[in-house]
Structures are given as structure tokens and as C-alpha cells.
Amino acid sequence: RHKPRVFSGVQPSGGLTLGNYLGALKRFVEAQDSGTETIYCIVDLHAITVWQDPAKLTHATRELAAGFMAAGIDPARSILFNQSQVSAHAEMAWVFNCVARMGWLNRMTQFKDKAGKNRENASVGLFAYPSLMAADIMAYHATHVPVGEDQKQHLELTRDIAIKFNHDYGVDFFPVVEPVIEGVATRVMSLRDGTKKMSKSDSSDMSRINLTDDADTIAQKFRKARTDPEPLPEAVAGLEGRAEARNLVNIYAALADTTPAAVLAEYGGQGFGAFKPALADLAVAKLSPLSAEMARLMDDPAEIDRHLGAGAERAAAIAHPILERMFEIVGM
Ligand code: ADP
Numbered sequence: 064r065h066k067p068r069v070f071s072g073v074q075p076s077g078g079l080t081l082g083n084y085l086g087a088l089k090r091f092v093e094a095q096d097s098g099t100e101t102i103y104c105i106v107d108l109h110a111i112t113v114w115q116d117p118a119k120l121t122h123a124t125r126e127l128a129a130g131f132m133a134a135g136i137d138p139a140r141s142i143l144f145n146q147s148q149v150s151a152h153a154e155m156a157w158v159f160n161c162v163a164r165m166g167w168l169n170r171m172t173q174f175k176d177k178a179g180k181n182r183e184n185a186s187v188g189l190f191a192y193p194s195l196m197a198a199d200i201m202a203y204h205a206t207h208v209p210v211g212e213d214q215k216q217h218l219e220l221t222r223d224i225a226i227k228f229n230h231d232y233g234v235d236f237f238p239v240v241e242p243v244i245e246g247v248a249t250r251v252m253s254l255r256d257g258t259k260k261m262s263k264s265d266s267s268d269m270s271r272i273n274l275t276d277d278a279d280t281i282a283q284k285f286r287k288a289r290t291d292p293e294p295l296p297e298a299v300a301g302l303e304g305r306a307e308a309r310n311l312v313n314i315y316a317a318l319a320d321t322t323p324a325a326v327l328a329e330y331g332g333q334g335f336g337a338f339k340p341a342l343a344d345l346a347v348a349k350l351s352p353l354s355a356e357m358a359r360l361m362d363d364p365a366e367i368d369r370h371l372g373a374g375a376e377r378a379a380a381i382a383h384p385i386l387e388r389m390f391e392i393v394g395m
């Protein structure tokens with residue numbers, strides 16, 4: 064009933080990591096290039112659920128737009144825009160705050176992780192984050208949402224909100240979205256701790272590869288990445304219980320557009336002393352053109368702003384009629 068439409072977002076809350084690239088941007092480009100309608104959003108309203116310095120937020124927004132375009136998002140073929148420029152997101156989120164239940168939001172593990180021990184001092188926005196994410200998606204009647212593994216629980220909540228809204232108002236208005244969590248890089252792990260995901264907000268810069276890291280830094284970070292002393296196994300089953308080894312093999316496979324089995328067919332039996340430099344070379348080969356293009360785009364911030372402004376107009380043209388119809392359904 065609803066035509067396929069892909070939506071996803073990334074927060075302008077710091078520089079992009081290899082996790083964001085493999086788990087999100089690279090897959091966003093694949094969706095765009097497959098010919099599906101694609102809408103990508105820089106979610107600044109989400110970013111301010113934790114403190115953001117205003118000047119840094121402005122810079123990070125442009126840098127993220129540059130990252131999208133450098134990765135291959137074409138602002139003519141995809142809609143690329145900034146969340147706060149389309150008011151439908153915040154307006155629809157309010158209605159969803161009134162649909163979602165406290166108990167549902169209380170179960171969100173990301174809130175618990177991000178709020179930490181001092182929950183009383185977390186922003187109300189951080190708690191209500193999933194309602195805004197539901198609005199991002201449903202303001203476009205999006206059907207497919209490519210995300211990393213960390214967003215699975217939020218997407219289930221988006222589905223719950225759609226189902227409850229449709230049920231409460233006796234309509235079949237909002238599509239129930241399909242999460243698209245596919246590939247070997249849906250959860251790229253920290254280079255320092257194989258149990259934590261690689262994140263732009265981790266305090267240790269050695270835990271992540273930033274898209275803007277130079278070749279030496281990338282090589283050093285992989286060289287210092289935590290691993291066990293065993294050589295790589297010959298088959299994927301041998302990665303069981305070896306989170307760090309698995310992570311590096313998965314990163315290699317994702318960067319090379321191949322499978323972990325194929326990587327192990329080549330490197331199985333070899334130690335990390337050989338594998339890590341090969342991985343670093345591959346990462347530099349894939350990422351350095353991207354970061355060079357990002358830097359080139361960042362030389363002309365006005366041009367980036369023009370792309371985002373045009374994207375916001377196209378986004379609003381889709382979202383506003385859906386918002387108006389939702390208000391009518393609610394009786395407004
Ligand atoms: P971060 O968690 O780095 O702050 P966001 O919350 O803005 O990034 O997430 C942007 C996208 O990147 C989401 O689709 C998220 O699932 C994906 N993502 C973030 N970190 C990783 C990771 N380590 N591995 C795979 N995907 C990730």
C-alpha cells in the first residue's frame with residue numbers, strides 16, 4: 064500500500080566514525096544507488112538532547128553534510144537536509160509523546176546508557192528521543208530504515224507508536240516500518256574494548272577511526288587495537304569468543320565489500336602483525352579520498368548550506384501534508 068521509501072538520520076554530535084560510515088553512510092549510498100527514494104536527515108534536534116556547544120553544532124552539521132556527499136549521497140537524487148529546518152518533525156513528535164507510554168520509554172537501553180547513574184539530571188529530550196525518531200520516520204511515511212544494531216530497540220518503539228496511533232484513531236495511516244539491519248558492519252566495535260560499540264562520543268580517541276584521521280593515525284590506531292595473541296582462524300567459526308578478532312575481520316570484509324569467510328581464506332593462520340597493517344592500508348585507501356573530498360566541500364560552507372536549504376524545501380513538501388492529515392485525524 065505504501066510505496067518503498069527509505070529514511071535515516073545521523074546526529075551532528077561530533078566527527079563521523081568508521082562505525083557510522085560502514086553501519087550507515089555506505090549503506091545509505093547503496094540504497095540511493097538502487098533507485099529507491101531516499102531521504103537522509105542530519106538530526107540536530109536529537110543532538111541537543113545532550114549539551115552541544117552552539118558553534119560546534121553549526122560546524123558539525125556542515126561537516127556531516129559534507130560527509131554524506133563525500134560518501135556518495137547526491138543531493139539531487141536523495142533528499143539531504145537538516146532536521147530543525149523542517150518543523151513537521153518537532154510537531155509530530157509532540158503528538159507521538161502523547162501516544163507513547165512512559166513504560167515503553169522507560170525500557171530504552173540507550174537512555175539508560177546515556178543518562179548514566181544521574182538520571183534525575185538527564186534532559187527530558189533524552190528520555191523522549193524515541194518519539195522524535197518515530198516522527199522523523201513517519202513524517203515521510205518511510206517504509207525502510209537502514210540503521211546499525213544500536214537503533215533496533217528505537218525502531219521497535221517506532222513500530223509500536225504507529226500501531227497504537229492507527230489503533231487509537233481507527234485508521235490505517237502510518238506504515239509500520241521495517242528496520243534494515245544487514246551486513247557485517249551493523250555493529251562496529253571499539254578498538255579498545257570488544258564489548259563496546261565504536262562511537263563518536265567515546266572519551267578515548269584511540270577507540271575509534273574518525274573519517275578525518277590521517278593515514279599515520281589510522282595505522283597507529285589499528286596497530287594499537289586490542290587483540291588476543293592467537294593467529295587468525297581459518298574459518299568464521301573460529302572467531303567464536305574472540306570479539307576483537309571478529310571485529311577487525313568484519314571491518315576488513317565491509318571495507319573490501321567481501322565476506323568474513325573470504326577474508327579468513329586469505330589471512331587465516333596469520334598473526335595480527337601481518338593482518339593489522341593490511342587492514343590499515345585498506346582503510347586508508349577507502350577513507351582518504353572520502354576525507355579529502357570532505358575537506359574540499361568544507362571550503363565552501365555557503366554551498367553546503369544551499370544544498371541543505373534546498374533539501375529542506377523538498378522534505379517539507381512531503382512532510383507537511385502528512386502532518387496536516389495527522390492533525391485532522393486527531394481532530395485538530
Ligand atoms: P553515534 O552513535 O556514533 O553517535 P548516531 O547515533 O548519530 O551515531 O548514529 C548514526 C548511524 O550510525 C545510526 O544508523 C547508527 O546505528 C550507526 N552507527 C553508529 N555507531 C555504529 C557502529 N559502531 N557500528 C555500526 N553502525 C553504527
Ligand code: NA
Pocket residue numbers: 213
Ligand atoms: Na547511536
